[in-house]
Amino acid sequence: MEQTKITKPMLEIEVVTHRYGAVTALENVSLVAGRGEFLTILGESGSGKTTLLRIISGLEQPSEVVKLKIGGENVVGVPPAKRNCTTVFQNYALFPHMSVLENISYGLVVRGVPKEDAKRAARRALETVRLGGFDARSVSQLSGGQRQRVAIARAIVTQPAILLLDEPLGALDERLRLDMQTELVDLQRELDTTFIYITHSQEEALAMSDRIVLMRSGKIEQLGTPFDLFDRPSSVFSAKFMGFENLMSGKVVEQRGDLTMVELSGGTVIAGVPESHRAFNPGTKVEVALRAERVTPVKGARPAGTSLNVVEGRRIDQRYRGKYSDILVETTAGTLKIRSWDLASLPEEFDFVSWRAEDCIILPTVA
Ligand code: ADP
Ligand code: MG
Numbered sequence: 001m002e003q004t005k006i007t008k009p010m011l012e013i014e015v016v017t018h019r020y021g022a023v024t025a026l027e028n029v030s031l032v033a034g035r036g037e038f039l040t041i042l043g044e045s046g047s048g049k050t051t052l053l054r055i056i057s058g059l060e061q062p063s064e065v066v067k068l069k070i071g072g073e074n075v076v077g078v079p080p081a082k083r084n085c086t087t088v089f090q091n092y093a094l095f096p097h098m099s100v101l102e103n104i105s106y107g108l109v110v111r112g113v114p115k116e117d118a119k120r121a122a123r124r125a126l127e128t129v130r131l132g133g134f135d136a137r138s139v140s141q142l143s144g145g146q147r148q149r150v151a152i153a154r155a156i157v158t159q160p161a162i163l164l165l166d167e168p169l170g171a172l173d174e175r176l177r178l179d180m181q182t183e184l185v186d187l188q189r190e191l192d193t194t195f196i197y198i199t200h201s202q203e204e205a206l207a208m209s210d211r212i213v214l215m216r217s218g219k220i221e222q223l224g225t226p227f228d229l230f231d232r233p234s235s236v237f238s239a240k241f242m243g244f245e246n247l248m249s250g251k252v253v254e255q256r257g258d259l260t261m262v263e264l265s266g267g268t269v270i271a272g273v274p275e276s277h278r279a280f281n282p283g284t285k286v287e288v289a290l291r292a293e294r295v296t297p298v299k300g301a302r303p304a305g306t307s308l309n310v311v312e313g314r315r316i317d318q319r320y321r322g323k324y325s326d327i328l329v330e331t332t333a334g335t336l337k338i339r340s341w342d343l344a345s346l347p348e349e350f351d352f353v354s355w356r357a358e359d360c361i362i363l364p365t366v367a
Contacts, residue, residue, distance in 0.1 A: 006032045006033070006034040006037075007034070008035045009032045009033065009035075009069075009072075010033055010034060010035045010036075010037070010070065010071060010161055010162060010194040011031070011032065011033040011056065011069070011070055011162055011194060011196070012032050012067055012068070012069040013029060013030055013031040013032070013055075013056070013065075013067065014030050014065070014067035014068075015028050015030055015064070015065065015066040015067075016028075016029045016030070016052075016055060016062045016065045016066075016068065017029075017062065017064040017065075018048075018051055018055060018060065018062045018063050018218075019063045024218055025048045025218050026051050026052060026055070026218045026219075027218045027219050028219065029048075029052065029218070029219065030220075031052075031213060031220070031223070033162070033194050033196060034194070034210075035192075035194060036192040036193065036194060037194050037195070037210045037211065038185065038188050038195045038197065038208060038209050038210045038211075039194070039195065039196050039197065039209065039210065039211050039212075039213065040196075040198070040199060040204075040208060040211070040212045040213065041196065041197070041198045041199075041213050041215060042198075042199060042200070042201075042202065042205040042212050042213065042214050042215065042229075042241075043200065043214060043215030043216065044200055045200060047215040047216055047217060047218065048215055048217070048218040048219075049166075049198045049200075049215055050198065052215075053087065053166055053196065053198060055068070056068075056070075056085060056162070056164060056196065057080050057083065057085055057087050058075065058078060058080035058082075058083050059080055059087075061077075062076075070083055070084050070161060070162060071084055071161045084160055084161040084162065085160045085162035085163070085164055086107075086155040086158060086160040086162075086163055086164065087155070087164040087165070088151050088152055088155045088163065088164070088165045088166070088168045089166050089168070090166055090167045090169075090170045090171055091171070092147045092148060092150070092151045093151065094139045094147060094150060094151060094154070095139070096139050098139065099135065099136050099137060099138060099139075100126070100131070100134045100135055100136070100138075100139065100142070100150055101119060101122050101123070101126070101135040101136065103139060103150055103154055104125055104126065104150065104153045104154045104157050105118040105119050105121070105157070106154070107154060107157060107158050108121055108157060111158070121157050122135075122153070122157055123135065124157075125153040125154070125156055125157040126150075126153050128153065128156065128187065128190070128191075129149040129153045129156075129183075129187070130149065130183070131146060131149050131150065131153065134146070134150075144171060144172055144176070145172055145176045145179075145180065148168060148169070148171075148180065151168070152168070152184075152187070156187075156191060156193070159193075160193065161193065161194060162193065162194045162195075162196060163188075163191075163193050163194070163195050163196070165184075165196070165197045165198065166198045167198050167199055167200070168180075168184075168197075169181065169199075169204070170199075177204075181204060181207055181208055184197075184208065185207075185208050197209070202229075202241065202242055202243060205226070205229070206226040206229070206230060207226075209226055211223065211224060211225055211226075212224065212225070212226060212229050214229060214238055214241060214242075216237055221234075222234045222235065222238045229242050230242055231361075232275060232276055232361065233275065233289060233361060233363070234275045234276065234363075235275075235363060235364070235366075236289070236363050236364075236365075237366075239287075239289035239361065239363060243291070244289040244290065244291055244361075245291065245292035245326075245337040245339065246289070246290040246295070246336050246337055247287050247288070247289055247290075248262075248264050248270075248288040248290070248333060248334055249264070249265050249285070249286075249287055249288075249365070250262040250263050250264040250270075250285075250286060250288060251263055251284060251286065252280040252281065252282050252283065252284045252286055252362070253269060253282055254282055255279070256271070259271040259272065259273065259307060259357050260272055260273065260274055260279075260280060260362055262286060262288055262360075262362060264288075264333055264334065265334075266332060266334060268311060268332045268333045270288065270309045270311075270333060270357075270360060271307060271357035271360065272288050272357055272361065272362045273357060273358055273360065273361065273362065274361075274362045275361055275362065275363055280362065280364075284364075285365040286362050286363060286364060286365055287362075287364075287365050288362055288363070289360070289361045289363055290336070290355060290359055290361075291339075291359065292326065292337040292338055292339035293324075293338075293340075293341075294355050294356065294359040295329075295336055295337075295338045295339075295353050295354075295355045296338075296353065296354050296355065297313070297315075297327070297329070297346055297347060297350035297352070297353050298310075298347075298350055298351065298352040298353065298354055299347035299349065299350045299351055300351065302351075303352065303354050307356060307357040307358065308354050308355075308356060309333075309354060309355050309356070309357060309360065310352050310353075311331045311332045311352065311354075312331060312332050312351065312352055313329040313330060313331035313332075313336070313350065313351075313352060313353040314329065314330055314349075314350070314351075315328070315329055315349070315350070316328050316329065316330045316335070323341065324340060324341045325339070325340050325343050326338070326339055326340075329353055331353055336353060338353065
């Protein structure tokens with residue numbers, strides 16, 4: 001799968017399990033991150049994201065592990081300071097009594113780097129995070145965004161092979177968070193360092209990552225590119241987490257070329273595509289996932305097309321969401337949600353709704 005594409009692994013994790021007493025925080029997690037990759041660990045609160053990061057950094061010793069390597073070297077049992085990675089935390093964890101420059105150079109000084117060299121490197125790191133000239137400032141005189149930049153400068157100054165970031169933008173307001181997302185991606189490209197980035201926000205994951213690991217209760221639910229997660233969810237859980245608004249229950253009736261025909265519980269038959277590399281036998285119970293923004297209302301003649309699903313539909317409700325509006329439609333395929341960013345161009349009344357078969361992801365029903 002995706003893992004085989006990694007030719008130069010920077011991080012290799014094989015079958016890690018971690019328990020806190022009776023709680024299993026991670027179960028049989030295996031993962032490879034490439035050199036210079038931006039890998040995001042996505043998942044809801046309590047899914048094991050921080051535990052995974054703490055195991056990589058060495059702050060936590062896994063209950064069971066087959067392999068844990070950084071840059072090709074075994075790090076099982078190696079203390080955090082001897083591992084070639086650094087963590088950036090959400091709460092910055094800066095030293096309040098030190099100046100900005102001292103905060104950043106500290107890590108080098110304790111490693112025995114001569115003071116002047118450490119200062120020079122710290123100034124360069126400050127430039128990199130666009131805080132040139134802030135050397136003498138006290139940490140208490142900085143805004144939240146500036147503190148986070150200092151924390152990042154402090155982490156990159158030691159030139160780690162892997163930078164671990166645990167929801168680093170979580171405490172910032174939305175506008176600043178969006179700016180910092182772009183800055184972090186630019187920084188990652190510039191440094192060409194492997195970033196392992198934790199977030200619970202699917203938007204953030206989609207906007208920043210080369211690949212995304214979606215966690216669920218301590219296990220990897222899906223691993224893939226942002227495109228895979230957004231357009232090719234591999235389970236009902238992934239589809240829901242990634243914001244597929246419409247889920248229709250039915251059973252497979254037949255295969256027609258590339259398309260799989262599904263009879264919905266109301267009797268309507270629609271065409272879809274199975275989630276990757278899967279074929280469903282006729283009679284299999286399935287869920288069909290469809291993004292609200294892929295459904296189009298149509299007024300007048302019934303649209304035609306072999307890979308187009310068309311059902312009769314009428315508007316029953318509409319909700320203003322600011323950037324977009326959600327329209328609820330009563331259809332022969334059940335109640336569907338349509339999402340529109342351009343309400344003005346939608347017909348006031350409509351006769352049908354349509355969507356492409358490729359946008360219908362057929363997923364196994366979970367028992
Ligand atoms: P996330 O970062 O995704 O929110 P965590 O890795 O922090 O998740 O937690 C995973 C699970 O392990 C949760 O059920 C959490 O309550 C539990 N957990 C985390 N840290 C500890 C701890 N120090 N002691 C006991 N349970 C913990
Ligand atoms: Mg966490």
